[in-house]
Amino acid sequence: MKVSRSVSVDTVPLALSPSMESVSVFEPAFRGIVTSSVVPATGLKRWAAPIRVAIVDVSSRKDTINNGRVVLINPDITKWGGFAVGREGCMSVPDYTGNVIRAEKITLECLDEMGQRRTYEMEGFKARAAQHEIDHLDGMLFLDRLVSRSGDLFRRKAYKKKEE
Numbered sequence: 001m002k003v004s005r006s007v008s009v010d011t012v013p014l015a016l017s018p019s020m021e022s023v024s025v026f027e028p029a030f031r032g033i034v035t036s037s038v039v040p041a042t043g044l045k046r047w048a049a050p051i052r053v054a055i056v057d058v059s060s061r062k063d064t065i066n067n068g069r070v071v072l073i074n075p076d077i078t079k080w081g082g083f084a085v086g087r088e089g090c091m092s093v094p095d096y097t098g099n100v101i102r103a104e105k106i107t108l109e110c111l112d113e114m115g116q117r118r119t120y121e122m123e124g125f126k127a128r129a130a131q132h133e134i135d136h137l138d139g140m141l142f143l144d145r146l147v148s149r150s151g152d153l154f155r156r157k158a159y160k161k162k163e164e
């Protein structure tokens, strides 16, 4: 089974509601929030429709095909293909990394920041990052998906030493 390098996802997950309902109209102010890198914690009550927003940007990895910074609004993974074990880290769990099984390829449907329906085909690191971020929207961390709780969780310091 393929084991990829550590995943460090520098995206901003924002869980507003667990609902899968879609929204169709976005105000310019909303677009401003999801297109800026800072997401304020206040002022989100103005949108009546429940929304789930994740932003995925893997463009810093040169070896990964990417679409730049992708705003996923109410994302829904509709197809999964293949499985791979990969090492993941998370800003919510800064001291640990862990081995997690994810689909290698996914098809993802969502709205973009302009309210347009989008379908993305993702694979490899990008697919892993999207699945990781969508898990956040559903209240899950990579800790909830460890291959094994006893053997697949690593203190980040020890992991770094091993890499040297």
Ligand SMILES: [Zn+2]
Pocket (backbone or CB within 6 Å): 009, 089, 090, 091, 092, 132, 136
């Ligand atoms: Zn995370």
